[in-house]
Amino acid sequence: MTAALRLDRVAAGYRGAEVVRGVSAAVAEGGWLAIVGPNGAGKSTLLKAIAGLVAFSGDIEVHGRSVTALSRRQRAHEIGYAPQNPLLPDGLTVTDYVLLGRTPHLGALARESATDRSIVEESLARVDLGGLAARRMRTLSGGEQQRAVLARVLAQRTRLLLLDEPTTGLDIGHAQALLELLDRLRREDGTTVVTTLHDLTFAAQYAGDLLLVDGGEVVAAGAPEEVLTAERLRRHYAADAEVLRTADGRPVVTPVRPR
Numbered sequence: 001m002t003a004a005l006r007l008d009r010v011a012a013g014y015r016g017a018e019v020v021r022g023v024s025a026a027v028a029e030g031g032w033l034a035i036v037g038p039n040g041a042g043k044s045t046l047l048k049a050i051a052g053l054v055a056f057s058g059d060i061e062v063h064g065r066s067v068t069a070l071s072r073r074q075r076a077h078e079i080g081y082a083p084q085n086p087l088l089p090d091g092l093t094v095t096d097y098v099l100l101g102r103t104p105h106l107g108a109l110a111r112e113s114a115t116d117r118s119i120v121e122e123s124l125a126r127v128d129l130g131g132l133a134a135r136r137m138r139t140l141s142g143g144e145q146q147r148a149v150l151a152r153v154l155a156q157r158t159r160l161l162l163l164d165e166p167t168t169g170l171d172i173g174h175a176q177a178l179l180e181l182l183d184r185l186r187r188e189d190g191t192t193v194v195t196t197l198h199d200l201t202f203a204a205q206y207a208g209d210l211l212l213v214d215g216g217e218v219v220a221a222g223a224p225e226e227v228l229t230a231e232r233l234r235r236h237y238a239a240d241a242e243v244l245r246t247a248d249g250r251p252v253v254t255p256v257r258p259r
């Protein structure tokens with residue numbers, strides 16, 4: 001089967017400074033890869049390279065096609081990307097903001113159809129924001145904005161989602177609801193999910209595979225229970241933590257105060 005996403009020796013960076021190098025990975029259609037690692041490891045840069053926002057060398061293939069061969073519009077049909085700190089244009093209502101996700105689907109006259117509007121409504125309902133549709137984006141709380149950003153990406157209706165820290169600023173219930181929603185899209189529609197996630201317990205509960213990045217390089221990859229060890233958390237995060245297990249064997253990472 002063709003992988004939904006394949007990275008082959010990818011290097012990327014900014015103005016000559018390479019911050020990610022030698023990254024190879026593959027995600028099957030309907031899979032979930034969580035890119036984890038300490039601050040500054042290069043996780044966001046890697047997502048931006050896949051999304052076409054940062055120059056890279058090596059190969060990145062989405063559904064069997066090299067991303068460099070895709071036009072902007074084709075890329076927007078294939079890849080939905082939600083940045084960690086999105087720009088929120090002044091004065092835009094939540095509905096108008098989420099409608100931006102439909103832009104790649106609009107015709108030459110760029111007027112949205114009833115279908116576009118109903119997709120936007122459905123996307124807002126999915127992230128529990130139906131009641132705030134008419135509010136201005138800037139007046140939303142941080143967590144509400146985060147959910148609106150996800151609604152915009154959902155409205156784009158792509159088979160591959162790249163989400164940079166999608167649970168930042170969300171309370172535990174909304175974070176769980178969002179991850180459950182992504183998991184449902186994955187299982188029911190075969191959507192492929194790639195997220196960066198700082199919460200390693202959430203990462204371990206939802207992702208099929210983890211890619212642990214440190215200093216711009218992959219230092220471990222595989223099933224969460226293989227990747228997450230107390231030793232690695234110490235080495236790569238300088239963290240004192242224990243890796244416990246839920247009843248079904250999934251890792252739970254809990255910090256413990258150094259004695």
Ligand SMILES: Nc1ncnc2c1ncn2[C@@H]1O[C@H](COP(=O)(O)OP(=O)(O)OP(=O)(O)O)[C@@H](O)[C@H]1O
Nearest residue numbers: 014019037038039040041042043044045046084196
């Ligand atoms: N626009 C930029 N120009 C120059 N350097 C950058 C730029 N963006 C990021 N960097 C640098 O690249 C490195 C990797 O940053 P990146 O944002 O990819 O890390 P990250 O793993 O996502 O970190 P975090 O967990 O803190 O979000 C860091 O050293 C950062 O300072």
